[in-house]
Amino acid sequence: MMDCAEFKEQPGCAEFKEQLGCGGTGPLDAHASSCPGCAALAAAFAELDAALTAQYSGLSAPPLRMPRALPAGPSMLPAALDWIAWSGVTACCAVLLIFSPLGTVLSAWAWMILLLCVAVACVFWPAKTLQS
Amino acid sequence: MDEDVIRCLDARRTQEAFELVASRYRDRIYRIALAVLADEGLAEDAAQEALLRIWKSLSGFKRNAELRTWIYSISRNCALMVLASRKARAAGELDEDLLPAKFAAPARASHDVDGMLNTLRPQYQQVVRLFYMQEKSYEEVAEMLDLPMGTVKTVLHRARLELATMAAGRLMQKGTR
Numbered sequence: 001m002m003d004c005a006e007f008k009e010q011p012g013c014a015e016f017k018e019q020l021g022c023g024g025t026g027p028l029d030a031h032a033s034s035c036p037g038c039a040a041l042a043a044a045f046a047e048l049d050a051a052l053t054a055q056y057s058g059l060s061a062p063p064l065r066m067p068r069a070l071p072a073g074p075s076m077l078p079a080a081l082d083w084i085a086w087s088g089v090t091a092c093c094a095v096l097l098i099f100s101p102l103g104t105v106l107s108a109w110a111w112m113i114l115l116l117c118v119a120v121a122c123v124f125w126p127a128k129t130l131q132s
Numbered sequence: 133m134d135e136d137v138i139r140c141l142d143a144r145r146t147q148e149a150f151e152l153v154a155s156r157y158r159d160r161i162y163r164i165a166l167a168v169l170a171d172e173g174l175a176e177d178a179a180q181e182a183l184l185r186i187w188k189s190l191s192g193f194k195r196n197a198e199l200r201t202w203i204y205s206i207s208r209n210c211a212l213m214v215l216a217s218r219k220a221r222a223a224g225e226l227d228e229d230l231l232p233a234k235f236a237a238p239a240r241a242s243h244d245v246d247g248m249l250n251t252l253r254p255q256y257q258q259v260v261r262l263f264y265m266q267e268k269s270y271e272e273v274a275e276m277l278d279l280p281m282g283t284v285k286t287v288l289h290r291a292r293l294e295l296a297t298m299a300a301g302r303l304m305q306k307g308t309r
Contacts, residue, residue, distance in 0.1 A: 008293060037300070044299035048292065051245040056264035061162030062172075064154075064180050 002031040090117040134199040146191045161207045167261040168211035182210040256291035
């Protein structure tokens with residue numbers, strides 16, 4: 001025979017009944033019929049389930065303002081700053097190379113590298129920005 | 133489920149992608165907010181904020197996560213931020229009329245089922261509300277609140293047992309009067 005503690009361990013609402021196993025609700029009903037406290041608990045479970053279902057089931061959102069009126073999507077500022085920063089870093093590296101002892105030896109090469117870096121920065125970063 | 137949204141994003145049709153997201157997830161975003169905040173007005177504000185954030189960052193959505201997981205996470209964060217600011221304001225003002233039901237004294241709002249629900253701990257309230265809003269789907273509740281399924285089941289059972297015990301106590305009190 002089921003006791004009160006076991007009864008309380010059983011989920012008491014209708015949608016749980018299939019989970020109660022082969023014993024079905026028989027043992028629960030038998031216990032409830034002999035225990036007024038658990039019978040009240042079972043009645044309260046059913047009442048609660050009905051009340052909560054009535055209160056919350058299928059609740060829809062009220063009309064929300066869609067941000068359709070915003071002029072543009074995400075800001076391009078971070079990408080632009082990114083591009084400026086990387087171009088600056090590349091240019092600085094190239095300038096340092098030109099004015100370094102190595103640069104005097106390879107000044108023509110250094111200028112070419114500088115131009116190449118700027119060209120790569122000009123093409124690569126906008127392309128990367130557009131892609132993302 | 134959200135392949136069409138991803139296709140729109142890949143084609144850089146962000147507005148169209150957003151409209152699909154908004155029409156598909158509007159109710160769920162609002163339900164998460166309502167489950168967390170237990171106040172329709174605040175839930176509406178939080179849902180609005182969540183939609184705005186989704187709009188702003190949808191084009192940067194990383195494909196390594198599920199879109200709905202990302203949306204639920206933004207919705208939860210917005211609701212929690214609204215809740216935190218509400219708590220801070222309430223603590224500053226100490227005006228009981230401005231407090232949502234869950235912060236007010238339980239005895240004041242314990243006449244109906246929602247009043248009893250408000251006496252439970254916040255996590256229990258969230259799970260119970262969302263469970264009933266989502267047509268009793270454990271999977272959806274677990275996903276929307278980012279909780280393991282086992283936790284959802286346990287929390288739900290304990291919460292309902294607490295509620296039923298409260299309700300049964302009242303029924304028996306009424307019976308003895």
